Amino acid sequence: MSTEKKKKFLQGNEACIEGALYAGCRFYAGYPITPSTEVMELMALSLPKVGGKFIQMEDEIGSICAAIGGALAGEKAMTGTSGPGFSLKQEALGWACMTEVPLVIVNVMRSGPSTGYPTGPSQSDVMQTKWGSHGDKPTITLVPASVQELFYETIRAFNLSEKYRTPVIVLFDEVIGHMREAITIPEPGEVEVLERRKPTCPPEDYRPYAIQNGEVAPLAPFGEGYRFHVTGLYHAEDGFPTANQQYIHDTGMRLVNKVEHNQDDICENEELFLDDAEVVVFAYGVSSKSAKFAVKELRAGGVKAGLLRPKTIWPFPSNALDKVVAAGNVKKIIVPEMNLGQIYGEVQKVVAGRCEVQGIFRVDTEPIHPKQIMSAVLGHQVEPTVIPDEVLIERPMDG
Amino acid sequence: MSSRYELRFSGSGGQGMILAGIIMAEAASIFGGKEAAQSQSYGPESRGGASKSEVIISDEPVDYPKATSIDAMLAMTQESCSKYYKDVKKDGILLIDSTEVKDIPEGPFKLYSYPIIDTARNELGKVITANIISLGMITELTGIVTHEAIEKAVLSRVPPAFLELNKKALQVGFERASELKAAG
Numbered sequence: 210m211s212t213e214k215k216k217k218f219l220q221g222n223e224a225c226i227e228g229a230l231y232a233g234c235r236f237y238a239g240y241p242i243t244p245s246t247e248v249m250e251l252m253a254l255s256l257p258k259v260g261g262k263f264i265q266m267e268d269e270i271g272s273i274c275a276a277i278g279g280a281l282a283g284e285k286a287m288t289g290t291s292g293p294g295f296s297l298k299q300e301a302l303g304w305a306c307m308t309e310v311p312l313v314i315v316n317v318m319r320s321g322p323s324t325g326y327p328t329g330p331s332q333s334d335v336m337q338t339k340w341g342s343h344g345d346k347p348t349i350t351l352v353p354a355s356v357q358e359l360f361y362e363t364i365r366a367f368n369l370s371e372k373y374r375t376p377v378i379v380l381f382d383e384v385i386g387h388m389r390e391a392i393t394i395p396e397p398g399e400v401e402v403l404e405r406r407k408p409t410c411p412p413e414d415y416r417p418y419a420i421q422n423g424e425v426a427p428l429a430p431f432g433e434g435y436r437f438h439v440t441g442l443y444h445a446e447d448g449f450p451t452a453n454q455q456y457i458h459d460t461g462m463r464l465v466n467k468v469e470h471n472q473d474d475i476c477e478n479e480e481l482f483l484d485d486a487e488v489v490v491f492a493y494g495v496s497s498k499s500a501k502f503a504v505k506e507l508r509a510g511g512v513k514a515g516l517l518r519p520k521t522i523w524p525f526p527s528n529a530l531d532k533v534v535a536a537g538n539v540k541k542i543i544v545p546e547m548n549l550g551q552i553y554g555e556v557q558k559v560v561a562g563r564c565e566v567q568g569i570f571r572v573d574t575e576p577i578h579p580k581q582i583m584s585a586v587l588g589h590q591v592e593p594t595v596i597p598d599e600v601l602i603e604r605p606m607d608g
Numbered sequence: 609m610s611s612r613y614e615l616r617f618s619g620s621g622g623q624g625m626i627l628a629g630i631i632m633a634e635a636a637s638i639f640g641g642k643e644a645a646q647s648q649s650y651g652p653e654s655r656g657g658a659s660k661s662e663v664i665i666s667d668e669p670v671d672y673p674k675a676t677s678i679d680a681m682l683a684m685t686q687e688s689c690s691k692y693y694k695d696v697k698k699d700g701i702l703l704i705d706s707t708e709v710k711d712i713p714e715g716p717f718k719l720y721s722y723p724i725i726d727t728a729r730n731e732l733g734k735v736i737t738a739n740i741i742s743l744g745m746i747t748e749l750t751g752i753v754t755h756e757a758i759e760k761a762v763l764s765r766v767p768p769a770f771l772e773l774n775k776k777a778l779q780v781g782f783e784r785a786s787e788l789k790a791a792g
Contacts, residue, residue, distance in 0.1 A: 218634045328650055388647040388673050389630060391637040502672035579672055 215393055221386040222247035224356045225315060225379065226255060227394055228363030229287050232402050234313070235261035236279030236286040238272045240294060243327040244383040245317035248289040269294035273301040273314065280310050281439065283405070283430025285367055289315035292334055293324055296341070302376055303342030304441045306464065309418070309425055311370035311405065313363070315379045317386040320574045329574025330383035332494055333548035338378045339523050345461065347468040349475055350378040350523040352493040356390040361400065362520060368403040369475060373467055374425050380522070382547065384495040384576055408435060416446040420463070469524050476526040479518040482508055486515025488541045488586045489533055491556055493519050496545040496577050503582035513538075514586050522552065527559045534563050543585045545569040545577045611667040613752050614675045617742070618660040618692045619684030621650055624739035627765070628682075629661030631743060635753040635761035636665040645670035658688040665752055680750045682742050683709055684724065701749050703742065703785075720749060720788050727780065737777035744781015749789065755782060 219227070225248055229237075237252040249265070256263045262279070266272040272288045279286035290298060295316045305312050318334050320326035334341075338350040349369050353362040359381060366377040406427035408415050417437045419426045429435035438448035443460055445451040468475065479497075481504060483489065492500035497518040507514040517533055519526045533539060541564060544553040553568040560566050569585055571577050615632060617625040626648045633646035644665045651657035664670045680701040683689035689709045696702050698716040706721040713719075722745065728738035740762060747758045759778055766774045 216638055218630075218638050384647060384673065388645055389633060390645050390670070390673075391643070498672045502676075505671065576674055579676060 216391045217394060218389055218391050219356055220247060220389050221356050221359050221381060222317065223251055224360040224392055225289075225363050225381075225386075226251045227392075228360040229313065229367070230255055230259060231360070231394070231397070231400065232285060232364040232367035233404070234285045234287050234367060235259065236263075236276065236282075236284040237261070237288065238264045238266050238275035238279065238286070239288050240266055240269050240272045240290070242269075242291045242294045244319055244330075244386050245289045245291045245294075245315060247386070248315055248317070252287070252289075269297040270301060273298040273305075273312075276312055276314075277301060277305050277308075277310050280305075280312050281428075281431050283432070285311070285313075285371075285405070287313040287315065289317070291317050291319045291327075292321045292331075292337075295334055295337065299337075299342040303344060303346055305376045306342070306346040306348075307344075307441050308439050309374040309428070309464075310376065310439075311367075311374055311428065312376040313366045313370055313379060314376055315363075316381075318380065318382040320572070326574050328383065330495060330576060331547050331572065331574065332382055332496065333551070333572070334380065335522060335546075335548065335551045338380055345465050347373070347375050347464050348378070348523040349373065349375060349468055349521070350380050351520060352380050352522045353520060354381075354385060354494050354497045354518065356385075356388065357392040358520070359385065360392055360394065364400055364402065365477075368401065371403045371405050373471070373475075374428060375464075375468065378523075380494070382495050384498075405430075407433075412436065417448050418444060418460075419446040423463070424467075425463075472524045472526065472528055475524060476519065476521040476529065478520060478526055478529045479516070480529075481505075481516040481518070482513075483515040483517060483533055485513055485538060486533075487513040487538055488543065489515045489517055489539050490543045490545065490582060490586070491517050491519075491530065491552075492545050492582075493522055493552065496547060499577045499579045500543075500545055500582055503579040503586070506579065507583060507586055512586065525555050525559075530556065530559045534560055539564050541565040541567060541586075543567050543569060543582060545571075545582055545585075547571055547577065612670075613665040613750075614678045614680075615663040615665070615746065615750070615752070616660055616675050616678050616681040616692060616695070617663075617739075617746075618658065618682060618688035619739075620688065621657050621659045623659070623684050624736065625659050625682075625684065626650070626661040628739040628743050629663050631761045631765055632746070632753065632758070633663045633665070634764070635747075635757040636663070639757040639760045640753050642667060643669050645673040647673040658685070658691050660688065660692055680746060680752070682746055684738065684742070685709070686711060689713060701746075703745060703749060705738075720745075720785070722784055722788060727784070728777070731780060732773065732777050734773065737773060740774050740777040741781040741784075744778040745785035745788075746781075748782045748785035 239249040276286040276288040320329040320331040353359040370377040442450040490500040633644040637644035
């Protein structure tokens with residue numbers, strides 16, 4: 210009976226909120242949308258029980274703005290949505306990046322563009338998480354691929370948002386959000402949870418955007434006597450707008466580089482059979498589940514296939530990918546995605562012609578079938594296949 | 609990977625096929641000591657349309673949660689049967705509701721046919737127990753989880769007032785499937 214008690218059979222969306230609560234999230238503002246609605250519903254049920262607050266706002270814009278407010282008031286805050294709602298949140302997301310507000314945003318991807326096919330999975334918001342909001346900005350995006358991992362990665366999202374004082378996006382899709390698996394929820398204290406750093410200086414000396422050792426100052430919660438200005442305009446140490454071009458340059462660079470220069474701290478990857486792999490599948494999220502199945506099947510048949518699975522897609526794990534390519538064994542990299550090649554292009558940039566890169570893209574709301582990946586690795590169709598030819602889009606290496 | 613066992617529960621939205629999948633997966637993982645993943649596919653409508661729920665049971669963690677080559681499938685409607693039966697593997701099991709599915713698919717699988725929904729309505733007095741009867745039948749036909757495990761999983765999911773009804777529905781499922789097997 211003891212093992213029955215420790216394990217819980219949960220949906221991905223449930224594991225996400227369990228992770229958020231474990232990490233200390235105590236404020237959620239949201240607006241329901243398939244296939245993310247369970248995240249909101251369960252936060253509404255759970256937060257009052259732990260002394261937190263939940264509010265359903267009038268729309269997605271209001272939701273992220275309320276979550277930013279909650280974060281500025283000192284709470285660990287979260288909002289969640291799917292593609293159409295994520296589009297609406299973009300302006301405020303950029304604002305939170307600029308004002309350096311720790312925040313976690315969940316996007317359970319569905320088929321787009323527009324309202325698309327609400328109950329169908331997709332991976333087509335990957336580029337939107339990086340470029341959806343105007344301006345160069347820091348982007349941390351985690352792409353968990355199982356129910357248990359969703360629990361851990363949501364905790365990591367909160368930790369990273371506190372550490373780097375920036376919004377973090379937890380990006381998954383309808384399959385991961387709605388699938389159920391048995392997971393184990395660790396006891397409090399078993400998994401590291403970072404708490405927000407607070408200023409120790411007297412309120413009159415507080416400079417919310419002062420930089421020390423390259424890091425921005427701790428964030429003071431509103432309501433504790435520290436009064437400061439928060440604006441989306443380029444701002445000086447005190448938070449008020451500035452027109453100093455050197456300062457604008459330094460701040461713009463610092464915002465992006467606080468993420469890009471810490472790739473090795475932020476990025477986590479799973480590696481499978483890479484030591485002698487001649488064909489490597491680079492896959493994330495739901496497509497990595499197909500890839501893992503395919504790679505194990507191929508290995509069982511003596512084919513030298515491997516898997517590189519990023520758990521963090523932004524910053525792009527270029528160091529890990531470069532290491533695999535530089536080792537020299539790899540003849541081909543296959544990138545399966547439920548979009549038309551968003552990460553395929555990023556892989557090409559890193560590979561830079563050193564080996565072949567082939568994409569497998571699907572946008573018909575069915576996950577990529579493992580046999581599509583096996584066929585791409587082997588260079589011929591694996592029979593029997595249930596995939597009609599017209600949904601299989603492959604792109605050879607450019608140039 | 610050879611221990612991978614794939615099940616698909618299909619019917620129309622509102623028939624409890626997704627719940628059937630969840631209960632089967634819980635029987636295997638929480639009460640059966642195996643690994644299991646349950647996933648689903650459904651249309652935007654809350655009732656009607658073809659809906660399916662898939663369960664992968666394995667001795668190892670499940671890498672891919674969707675069916676690739678199905679060991680056992682349930683079809684409660686004609687639409688879901690016609691749409692989804694093709695993935696049932698050679699010597700796999702296809703259980704259909706004999707009242708609903710008139711266009712009976714042909715293939716190298718073992719076909720079992722039974723009036724599941726009529727039985728729920730007439731013998732149990734509640735049509736909503738059809739998914740629990742079918743869980744009993746699938747359990748008996750496949751042997752992939754024990755009677756005890758599926759019963760624990762069913763009972764942990766239903767409201768107290770309906771415990772006895774669902775216990776009975778499950779029992780009816782075991783018995784009818786056992787008779788079907790005996791009849792070959």
